[in-house]
Amino acid sequence: MGNALVFQSDFGLLDGAVSAMYGVACSVNHDLKMYDLTHDIPQYNIWEASYRLVQTMNYWPEGTVFVSVVDPGVGSDRRSVVARTNSNHYIITPDNGTLTHISKNDGINQLRVIDEEINRLPNSSESYTFHGRDIFAYTGARLASGIIDFENIGPEVDPNSYIKLPTKECTRENNKINGTIDILDIRYGSIWSNIGRTEFINLGAKYGDTVEISIENEGKNIFHKLVKYGKSFADVNIGEPILYVNSLDQMAVAVNQGSFTNEYGISTGIDWTISIKVSN
Incomplete structure (x- = not known):
């Protein structure tokens, strides 16, 4: 049966970017249940991507896989990561601050860096500007479908080693x-x-x-x-x-x-x- 796969991005719906991510996920598992959180995050707004996850995540069942792609550093040396939260949800995202609110409100108990040699859409290794399709959607679909386990994502790293956006307490x-x-x-x-x-x-x-x-x-x-x-x-x-x-x-x-x-x-x-x- 597999878990739900939920997408959010700053891509909008005016072109085929979101559809391409859906297509990749569907090619992994035609029966996968896929949903949208939002694709109207303002361009490059990592803060809002972080908050929309915490606004939504805990209303989804345990095991749900979220793919969040707000990635102004795509193609650079920033990490591609998968976090497992204390509530047993999975967040697949660039390591650029998107995990900030989830970590504060729910907590992250494990973090892995995606092994892009294994968990990458076949024949996409020369594409550097659409990791949402080639890495995140592909890995998310495989994880949600049970084709790979969390342990097969890539090497485990310190769960506190992710990039954090500055916040203030009241x-x-x-x-x-x-x-x-x-x-x-x-x-x-x-x-x-x-x-x-x-x-x-x-x-x-x-x-x-x-x-x-x-x-x-x-x-x-x-x-x-x-x-x-x-x-x-x-x-x-x-x-x-x-x-x-x-x-x-x-x-x-x-x-x-x-x-x-x-x-x-x-x-x-x-x-x-x-x-x-x-x-x-």
């Missing part, structure tokens, strides 16, 4: 908690922070309270307003901002039936900070 100052804006809910324009619900609730906040929210980018104030903390978007009028708990149990800010991101020009990363202050 911090508390009396009745205020500080964090970063990790990702955007792209379709609806809300912002998702790294501040967990528990950390926020420990400030003494309750649904219906008004809190003070400040957002800064490299020391410049972008947003500073009093905002209602609600259970759902309908707790505020259309066009008003709201603080809420998102689907990953993190604190987020949205505009009811609007785009907070577009309205206030917000982006993501450790240079984008958010502070939530609760009145005592």
Whole structure:
């Protein structure tokens, strides 16, 4: 029966790149179950590739194989790796930071470097710019199908030796908690922070309270307003901002039936900070 194979990339769907990866996987095992996480990662955005994996992975069964291809260093000496997480999922990816959020939230217990002499699409050794097809999709399909075991991927290395993107932890100052804006809910324009619900609730906040929210980018104030903390978007009028708990149990800010991101020009990363202050 085999495990599911899930793809994500920054390729988009305007040409045949994603279809080529599917074709390789299908040629390995015609009965393999294949799915898409997303192919709309912004070009070269390793941070977002890392976050989308942690947003999704634990909702898939144990043994699921994820192939993540956001690879601005393709063809260079960066490693091709397969990580096995503590939850027994597999991530096949360039070693460029894509494992950052998975390692923080779930943990990596084993890491192997792909032996590209063995685990590579036949007759592709002179192709240096499409490892998503030639190495990652091919290896992922063989692993998900059970044609190879994890031990056959290549040499095992220190599970902490992968490239890590810089991150920040949220911090508390009396009745205020500080964090970063990790990702955007792209379709609806809300912002998702790294501040967990528990950390926020420990400030003494309750649904219906008004809190003070400040957002800064490299020391410049972008947003500073009093905002209602609600259970759902309908707790505020259309066009008003709201603080809420998102689907990953993190604190987020949205505009009811609007785009907070577009309205206030917000982006993501450790240079984008958010502070939530609760009145005592």
